[in-house]
Amino acid sequence: MSTYKPFSDFSQEEVIVGSDALKQKYLNLFPTYKGLERYNLAFVQKSYTTNTRVFCEKLSEYLETKKQNVKVKYSSEIESFIFHQEESKKHLVKAVKLWGKTDLVECDAVVLCAGSFIARLMKDNFGLSCPVVPIKGYSFDMPTKVPFHDVHFQFKSEAFVATYLKEGVWRVAAFGDVAGQDKSFDPRRVRYLKNMVADLMDPSEAHSYVNLNTCLRPTPPDDVPIIGPLKRYPNVFLNAGHAGRGTTIGLSTSKLVSELIMDGKASVVADPTPYSPRRF
Numbered sequence: 001m002s003t004y005k006p007f008s009d010f011s012q013e014e015v016i017v018g019s020d021a022l023k024q025k026y027l028n029l030f031p032t033y034k035g036l037e038r039y040n041l042a043f044v045q046k047s048y049t050t051n052t053r054v055f056c057e058k059l060s061e062y063l064e065t066k067k068q069n070v071k072v073k074y075s076s077e078i079e080s081f082i083f084h085q086e087e088s089k090k091h092l093v094k095a096v097k098l099w100g101k102t103d104l105v106e107c108d109a110v111v112l113c114a115g116s117f118i119a120r121l122m123k124d125n126f127g128l129s130c131p132v133v134p135i136k137g138y139s140f141d142m143p144t145k146v147p148f149h150d151v152h153f154q155f156k157s158e159a160f161v162a163t164y165l166k167e168g169v170w171r172v173a174a175f176g177d178v179a180g181q182d183k184s185f186d187p188r189r190v191r192y193l194k195n196m197v198a199d200l201m202d203p204s205e206a207h208s209y210v211n212l213n214t215c216l217r218p219t220p221p222d223d224v225p226i227i228g229p230l231k232r233y234p235n236v237f238l239n240a241g242h243a244g245r246g247t248t249i250g251l252s253t254s255k256l257v258s259e260l261i262m263d264g265k266a267s268v269v270a271d272p273t274p275y276s277p278r279r280f
């Protein structure tokens with residue numbers, strides 16, 4: 001059994017190697033899931049669930065109450081950027097235009113966290129290549145009678161993860177499909193996931209799933225998030241490319257962006273250069 005840091009400064013996983021160690025430490029908590037016993041290796045992170053929607057709603061409520069100048073605009077997308085006219089400032093964005101709105105949102109700086117859409121946003125507005133590829137995953141929730149444990153399963157072969165969402169409910173997620181920005185369901189992939197769950201866990205649980213969903217993991221070629229200012233547009237900052245770890249590392253990467261904007265240097269990582277958009 002060993003522990004390593006897959007991502008310096010951000011998150012930690014426990015790695016269990018060997019079927020005996022795995023059985024002794026975790027699988028005996030799930031005696032009915034015989035299919036899991038074929039594995040010899042597991043990556044375990046405890047207390048792994050975050051409801052990001054609830055988190056965002058609470059955060060915006062907090063910010064709007066505590067800070068007078070915060071206004072959260074849900075369901076608004078940036079259409080284009082307005083630059084300063086003066087020669088000396090012509091690479092600085094002074095406002096953004098939102099789709100369907102005529103009035104502009106003025107800004108001193110803009111942070112783009114557009115996930116899998118960052119590549120198109122960069123190309124269309126700044127003529128820049130930002131090689132972030134959407135890697136599509138599927139998820140659904142299924143009832144379980146297995147008692148609650150703060151343990152979830154992660155099997156990298158299929159990017160398969162089963163997480164306890166709440167008492168009596170697993171959330172199952174899997175796959176890393178390169179399918180563009182299309183979020184529709186491929187029925188063959190849904191069937192395959194269902195079969196995989198039936199095989200690994202419990203057939204009766206797998207067949208009564210709800211909340212089928214797809215989402216995209218915005219993934220750069222080096223699988224390192226893209227954080228920092230653009231070279232030629234110094235008040236445009238990126239915070240994108242979190243791939244499959246955005247919920248885990250998003251707070252840290254946001255802190256890094258805020259330090260780069262406010263202080264011009266970072267304290268959360270020794271060296272922010274590896275994350276810079278300038279590497280592409």
Ligand SMILES: Cc1cc2nc3c(=O)[nH]c(=O)nc-3n(C[C@H](O)[C@H](O)[C@H](O)COP(=O)(O)OP(=O)(O)OC[C@H]3O[C@@H](n4cnc5c(N)ncnc54)[C@H](O)[C@@H]3O)c2cc1C
Nearest residue numbers: 077078114115116117137173215242243244245246247248
């Ligand atoms: C099945 C699955 C399971 C996952 N499980 C985990 C997990 O357990 N732990 C973990 O850490 N991570 C997990 N992830 C990864 C995590 O979901 C992503 O890393 C995270 O969502 C990326 O966050 P983001 O804010 O960078 O991008 P996104 O979540 O893609 O958000 C980008 C947002 O930008 C918006 N946008 C696009 N264009 C514009 C525009 N022009 N103007 C304004 N807004 C725009 C989009 O509408 C979208 O809301 C999982 C992903 C999948 C698919």
